[in-house]
Amino acid sequence: MKTWRKLALGACVLAAAGAAWVWLMNGRDEVDVSAPFAHASGDAQVERGAYLARAGNCMGCHTARGGANYAGGLGIATPFGTVYSSNLTPDERTGLGSWSPAYFWRALHNGRSKSGRLLYPAFPYTSYTQVTRQDSDALFAYLRSLPAVVQPNRPNSLGFPFNTQAALAVWRALYFSPGVYQPQASRSAEWNRGAYLVQGLGHCAACHSPRDALGGPRRGLDLAGGLIAMQNWYAPSLASPHEAGVGEWKREDIVSLLKNGVAYGESGASVSGPMAEVVLRSTQHLSESDLDAMAQYLQSLPAGKADAVASATGPDPSSVPFDAPKAAKLYEQHCAQCHGEQGQGVPKAYPALAGNRAVTLAATENLVQMVLAGGYPPATAGNPRPFGMPPFVLVLDDSEIAAVITHLRTSWGNQASPVTPMQVQRMRGRQAP
Template sequence: MKKAFKFAIALAVIAAGGSALVWALNVRDEVDVKAPVASAAPSDGLIARGAYLARAGNCQACHTAQGGQPYAGGRGIATPFGTVFTSNLTPDDKTGIGGWSSTHFWRAMHNGRSKDGRLLYPAFPYTSYTQVTREDSDALYAYLRSLPPVVAPNLPHALRFPYQSQAALAVWRALFFSPGVYEPDTARGTEWNRGAYLVKGLGHCAACHTARNALGGSDQGLDLAGGLIPMQNWYAPSLASPYEAGVGDWDKQHIVSLLKNGVSPRASVTGPMAEVVQRSTQYLSDADLGAMAQFLKELPPSHTAPPEPAAIKTQGESVERAAKLYEQHCAQCHGAKGEGIANAYPALAGNRAVTMGQAVNLVQIVLNGGYAPATEGNPRPFGMPPFVLVLNDADMGLVLTHIRQSWGNRASEITPLEVNRIRASTGR
């Protein structure tokens, strides 16, 4: 009995210590919302700056439901743990941020807490936004307060047990979140630091381009090294690997063109990145895009080895059928030898998007179509139609394998099972 009592005491002490540690980690660098802040009517310049920063953060995309009022929230963000619904950012007093002070807003950005102190779910990427300066947060707040108020009560999240609890969220934050404003690297120039601030902060590029573990936390040791986007089944390629989407050897202007127009002489964007360009980066200044390009060019290259060359089957009935399928469905645009058509259809020979170890994007594009965004610099982009109803799993696997293993490409086979898995995940 005495041993059992001591064991119970020990467990209680450990639990109390663990709780205290989680609490302490959750109030690091906490913003004091009661501290007085001088306030004045926001200037037109401050509001315009906030509007620009909202574009940089692509805020409207998440905080606007399909067919809803801009920034009124209600969009469901699917996660592996359930659905999180975005909040109303218009200045309505009861359902929006009309009752928030600029400090409340700053605490949400910096600490991931709502006005009432509740912990926010990281579907709102405060793990990145914490790096935003107070000045930029105040500009964003001024812009959002200038919007027409919309009465739109926030929808309750639909998360599974135990992820819906504040206690579980506090533990997650203790493990994976540390607040801190971006600190310029004094060994780097002004342009590089501006690019790092945009990419790491408002741009929240790591939210997609960094792998996540089973608990949804990012492995900061692999920052921007690529990851599968949860629930969307698109792979955000590594921005540091020359075999995926690294741009260390690119001309800087080509990177700017990709972010501004969605196309460049070296690549084009599609899938989730097309939405980012369409709604966000095309509106950024050339100076800011140049800064982002400089930062991305100087990312330390990953030390990942190139994909192992696959064994190529050179004859057989399946090889002949694959070649015939390519001739029938692909060659007209992409060329008999995968050479593509300049400024219209991308070459497939030597294309990193084709030969990446992760083939999920290639399957997605052929299933559902591939479309670059319509931008001011490329208002009528060429696109690729979906083949979801044209090719079955076996034929799609054959033609994709043909593309990945022809004209010097030496990537691995795509099996009908892989195609079926991706088709099923997208409901197609």
């Protein structure tokens, strides 16, 4: 047999083996939508589903700005194009009106639509697969109780080959493994409840985990921190004590941060950016017992795993021109009134900058975003009138913003790499119009 024929035959065999492997990986733990299942019903089931929908922040993605709640149409930008969320209201033609609880369960558990087509992981079924059938049915009962809205689903805008089912099947074979959360017998019921909420409905790993070039989570680094694609916010590690790890915090401070958006204890922490939206729409509505369970789980995360991920590599300080007197003057003019001459902040109002982990993060995206665009913690029952920060995007130029941020990162005992005007310029260009 000629060499080229052998090579062609070998390539065909490899292709067939690869296709078989992808097919097998995508067929694991498939839901039989025709199998009978005992369903709870009534007002209590709907109320429970409403609570679970808040825990999963379902409305946040399935409601377009100015649109009806849960009617979909929100564009979710990804590095591969835009995915539009679907209509979850019980409209027969454009929503979930023709779905059964089993079809909905399959969507959460297997990431498949009613027709069996593979769903894009912008819908975080990679986390939702851990949700139990009972919770899935309660969620479905709640969604069925909503007013039906006629709103056809928008087609996704993805480039080739990412718009194909074949490419999606390969991605799932590499990164997705279906399976309901299995409680750890060696842990308490509260810890397992917290793990279930964080890993499953809360889908915290969707933002707080590093991803590779294909958008897949890097194995073994769940919750170790990562840049949120297309949003230009860094979701810090929930394990590392140098980022957002809470292993040494008091439990009540963690609960306060998730419930109120601020923690007035020793941490003096507050949330901003995408996390402010999570607190506003989701975690502030959870019960104290569930928040305490989540806090217990987060405190148990091993810190060593998180430190294996380098958030960013800052520039060599010696290579960055820095006018310290000018930077100090800018801080005095624009920042000291709220944050204090020594970066000490104002208790229960403006956060301290001295010793603040958000200031000294290796990844500087969040700090630059806050100085450019400003922001507020969420308005919550426990903090109804949050103190915010004004935007400086039209007040300071790139070199001035870089100088004042570098001042924050190198003063009052803070030791972090400088920020360059180029870094600020890149972030300024990514600001929403």
